[in-house]
Amino acid sequence: MSLDSTSLMPTAPTGPYGSLAALEARSISAWFGQHKVLDRVSLTMAAGEVTALIGPSGCGKSTFLRILNRMHELIPGASLAGEVLLDDQDLYAPVRRITDARRQVGMVFQKPNPFPTMSIYDNVVAGLRLTGTRIGRDARDALVEECLAKAGLWKEVRDRLRSPGGALSGGQQQRLCIARSLAVRPRVLLMDEPCSALDPTSTRRIEETIAELVAEVTIVIVTHNMQQAARVSNQCAFFLAEHGTPGAIVEHGPTEVMFDSPQDSRTYDYVHGRFG
Numbered sequence: 571m572s573l574d575s576t577s578l579m580p581t582a583p584t585g586p587y588g589s590l591a592a593l594e595a596r597s598i599s600a601w602f603g604q605h606k607v608l609d610r611v612s613l614t615m616a617a618g619e620v621t622a623l624i625g626p627s628g629c630g631k632s633t634f635l636r637i638l639n640r641m642h643e644l645i646p647g648a649s650l651a652g653e654v655l656l657d658d659q660d661l662y663a664p665v666r667r668i669t670d671a672r673r674q675v676g677m678v679f680q681k682p683n684p685f686p687t688m689s690i691y692d693n694v695v696a697g698l699r700l701t702g703t704r705i706g707r708d709a710r711d712a713l714v715e716e717c718l719a720k721a722g723l724w725k726e727v728r729d730r731l732r733s734p735g736g737a738l739s740g741g742q743q744q745r746l747c748i749a750r751s752l753a754v755r756p757r758v759l760l761m762d763e764p765c766s767a768l769d770p771t772s773t774r775r776i777e778e779t780i781a782e783l784v785a786e787v788t789i790v791i792v793t794h795n796m797q798q799a800a801r802v803s804n805q806c807a808f809f810l811a812e813h814g815t816p817g818a819i820v821e822h823g824p825t826e827v828m829f830d831s832p833q834d835s836r837t838y839d840y841v842h843g844r845f846g
């Protein structure tokens with residue numbers, strides 16, 4: 571597949587976004603009990619870019635993503651080795667609180683998961699309570715509008731902010747989840763197949779939102795949709811777990827190169843739909 575003129579691939583920002591952060595994974599290995607599922611994976615996810623993680627089912631993409639915001643360690647029996655650095659600071663340093671790591675590295679999941687009975691407004695600010703952030707009413711109102719606007723949802727919900735989040739369509743719920751993630755001002759946003767439960771129109775809107783958001787937050791997205799990886803990402807990393815071995819990165823680089831002239835024939839075969 572070649573990249574075409576419909577690409578939404580954003581360019582790295584040149585604007586006044588001083589807080590853009592790079593995320594670097596160094597030699598990450600992961601286990602569930604005795605089962606090793608990732609083997610020494612290293613990847614730098616550049617500030618102000620969208621990095622897509624691609625590869626067949628079961629090669630460890632979601633596990634890798636969960637390690638990037640310290641969710642992996644919550645799973646009973648799960649363990650890991652290696653380092654994750656957010657702007658050169660160790661995310662797993664003993665002095666760093668886990669809630670702080672999650673605030674700085676947010677996550678949007680495959681299935682939209684707003685609090686269904688909570689209002690749209692309260693959904694957006696729900697993360698503030700969890701992180702113990704206190705702000706006044708006016709600032710809160712402004713934050714809700716800002717985050718809903720950034721998630722591309724403000725115009726659709728501005729007149730019904732007190733309606734329950736669960737009353738929105740699937741695509742709107744996913745954009746509400748993006749707004750909720752943004753409200754705590756993360757420096758990195760992880761997205762685990764955020765469009766796989768959505769129709770093509772909602773998918774397109776989320777992709778447009780990603781293209782706009784990357785000006786202020788570094789994005790890492792797992793996707794099985796190669797057209798989507800081509801449209802939204804600047805960089806791609808191809809994961810593979812061959813013949814029962816733990817997942818590893820075969821190749822990574824600029825998306826255009828990964829699709830048009832990768833070094834490894836397995837990368838070419840995968841992105842062109844020949845397996846997986």
Ligand SMILES: Nc1ncnc2c1ncn2[C@@H]1O[C@H](COP(=O)(O)OP(=O)(O)OP(=O)(O)O)[C@@H](O)[C@H]1O
Pocket residue numbers: 602607625626627628629630631632633634645
């Ligand atoms: N909670 C868990 N307990 C035990 N094993 C797990 C758990 N979660 C994932 N695994 C195993 O870890 C390996 C990697 O799974 P993971 O979900 O990270 O892969 P993936 O590439 O994201 O797959 P998919 O594309 O299907 O989501 C698989 O062998 C899977 O069975």
